[in-house]
Amino acid sequence: MLEDTRLKIFMAVADEGSFTRAAYLLGITQPAVSQNIAELERLTGRTLFERGKGAVSLTPDGERFRVHAERILREHAALDTSFSMSDLPAVTLAATPYLLHTFVPSLLKRLSTRLPMRFRILTVPEPAPGSVGADITLYTAPCHEALDFESISMETVRAVCLAAEPDVFLLSAPLLLWTPYRSYCDPSILGRVAMEADDPVLLLERLRETAEAVALLPSIPEESGFQSLPAPSFLPVFDIRCKMNEAFTRTEPGKRFREFLSL
DSSP, X not given: OOOHHHHHHHHHHHHXXXXXXXXXXXXXXXXXXXXXXXHHHHHHTSOOEEEOSSOEEEOHHHHHHHHHHHHHHHHHHHHHHHTOOTTSOEEEEEEOHHHHHTHHHHHHHHHHHHSOOEEEEEEOOSSOOSSOOOSEEEEEEETTSOOOTTEEEEEEEOEEEEESSTTOOTTTSXXXXXXXXXXXXXXXXXXXXXXXXXXXXXXXXXXXXXXXXXXXXXXXXXXXTOEXXXXXXXXXXXEEEEEEOHHHHTSHHHHHHHHHHHO
């Protein structure tokens, strides 16, 4: 519960009085801020913020929580000063919004125990890769597409179809569409697209608000409250792929990272 990132998000919302401004300040999405605050409230069993139109404020429980959060963040800062990570290799990792919400956290957790590095995280839109100036780029691509030079296939991603209500039909409902699926949909389907995004979290947020809609998106952590429908057969299986900058592959961190991926 008391992880550094979640506490920083809490403090940003408390200081800014807004989930949207906190997201902008932290360089993350507003749904990510909302999810972290909701998780803190679930873990503490307390409502930490009063939600109003366009603004939020701390509840009495939130004020008490803030005192502890400030103390913990001060201790974290002191620990960083005493045991600096500045001597570790600095690596730039770019990933699409879908992978930042799903694959990247588990990858970084595994890396932290086997290959200590400092990471600078960049968000890149679908489709990727491209010239984004990153040492490592994580992206998705249909399995039938040839691998790019210096790319490695890591996992597969299968399409899912979710609905907020049980009596919704894919053939007639408004669609919330993950952007990479657009080129595989015929005009009759595209004509029913109510929202398109390369970040599945944004599509899930809209699905919660739109009972009659259906969302076509890549496999995601299980979401309670949604109905799972058979995904259309025309949507392909995607790969999660890792592309490394050629110069990075010649460095010692690059060689060690490649060895890590081969384990």
